[in-house]
Amino acid sequence: MNKITVSAPGKLMLLGEHAVVYQRPCIVTAVNQRMKATVELLNEPIFQLNAPDVQVANYQKSLDQLGQDDIPKGARFIEVAIKNFALKSGVKVTTCSEFSSLFGFGSSSASTVCVIYALSELTGANLDQKAIFDLAYKTVLDIQGKGSGFDVAAAVFGGTLYFVTGGKVIEPLNIPSLPLIVGYSGIKADTVTLINQVLEKAKENPQTTEDIYNNIAKLVEQAKVALLNTDWTMIGQLMDQNQALLKQLGASIDKLDNMISAARKAGAYGAKLSGAGGGDCMIALAPENKTPAVKNAIIKAGKQIIEVETNVEGVKIEA
Numbered sequence: 001m002n003k004i005t006v007s008a009p010g011k012l013m014l015l016g017e018h019a020v021v022y023q024r025p026c027i028v029t030a031v032n033q034r035m036k037a038t039v040e041l042l043n044e045p046i047f048q049l050n051a052p053d054v055q056v057a058n059y060q061k062s063l064d065q066l067g068q069d070d071i072p073k074g075a076r077f078i079e080v081a082i083k084n085f086a087l088k089s090g091v092k093v094t095t096c097s098e099f100s101s102l103f104g105f106g107s108s109s110a111s112t113v114c115v116i117y118a119l120s121e122l123t124g125a126n127l128d129q130k131a132i133f134d135l136a137y138k139t140v141l142d143i144q145g146k147g148s149g150f151d152v153a154a155a156v157f158g159g160t161l162y163f164v165t166g167g168k169v170i171e172p173l174n175i176p177s178l179p180l181i182v183g184y185s186g187i188k189a190d191t192v193t194l195i196n197q198v199l200e201k202a203k204e205n206p207q208t209t210e211d212i213y214n215n216i217a218k219l220v221e222q223a224k225v226a227l228l229n230t231d232w233t234m235i236g237q238l239m240d241q242n243q244a245l246l247k248q249l250g251a252s253i254d255k256l257d258n259m260i261s262a263a264r265k266a267g268a269y270g271a272k273l274s275g276a277g278g279g280d281c282m283i284a285l286a287p288e289n290k291t292p293a294v295k296n297a298i299i300k301a302g303k304q305i306i307e308v309e310t311n312v313e314g315v316k317i318e319a
């Protein structure tokens with residue numbers, strides 16, 4: 001076999017963002033919008049990439065140049081992933097995403113995981129899930145310098161995970177699909193910019209920030225129990241508390257606040273931003289009979305609803 005197509009899921013952060021960058025836990029779920037990659041080994045020592053979703057067409061480089069010179073933004077994660085895999089032969093990669101890279105669903109991490117998994121299968125390296133996670137997380141850190149790796153874990157393992165920074169704990173939670181509504185703000189946020197912004201604000205009052213992170217960690221522990229008990233009312237309350245703490249960190253913006261309060265007024269159990277903040281998406285947990293009203297309220301205050309199923313399968317072979 002010298003060609004394979006694999007797919008990996010996008011993710012939604014349920015609770016614990018930002019604090020998870022600093023040795024605290026979070027809860028993340030994998031969503032059914034997937035990144036697909038077809039990976040083919042070549043005889044020539046070159047790397048070729050087509051990634052139309054991020055405007056990369058017929059990008060080509062010799063294997064010994066990987067990671068060097070200016071790499072187009074849309075090629076960075078895949079090129080560095082191949083370099084880190086220390087591939088000896090040439091390779092052609094084509095990616096295709098079911099979701100827009102604007103949503104903050106973790107398209108870069110999902111494509112990194114796809115490529116490492118595909119190479120592991122094609123070369124017979126047969127890396128286990130943790131080894132795939134470690135190599136993909138190293139790739140993300142090589143490029144971004146920062147990040148907890150929760151999105152990489154969601155792409156590899158799928159399901160809903162209790163996760164601690166860098167994969168110190170990756171614990172699958174055996175829960176049903178969540179009655180989650182996802183609202184897109186229409187504003188693109190950049191994770192590293194937001195992490196740095198929170199860091200700058202934290203310098204003004206480091207102890208307060210530590211206290212906020214500890215409070216987030218506490219509510220993540222409570223949410224883990226509530227999720228295992230399918231206690232949606234409790235999870236809703238914890239989401240609201242988490243949002244208040246994220247606001248104190250400076251991660252929210254008016255648009256997200258408006259979407260969140262609209263969802264709550266329309267009958268959601270709770271709502272919060274999901275991910276880095278500053279834009280991207282918010283999530284609301286709502287009883288079935290309130291779902292249409294909550295969706296309408298979010299659309300009015302924001303931009304659009306993204307229909308997702310949660311708790312889906314991790315990286316897998318498609319063909």
Ligand code: MEV
Pocket residue numbers: 013016017018019020021146147148149150191195274275276
């Ligand atoms: C971004 O989606 C979530 C953050 O916690 C960053 C990370 O965990 O890598 C802000």
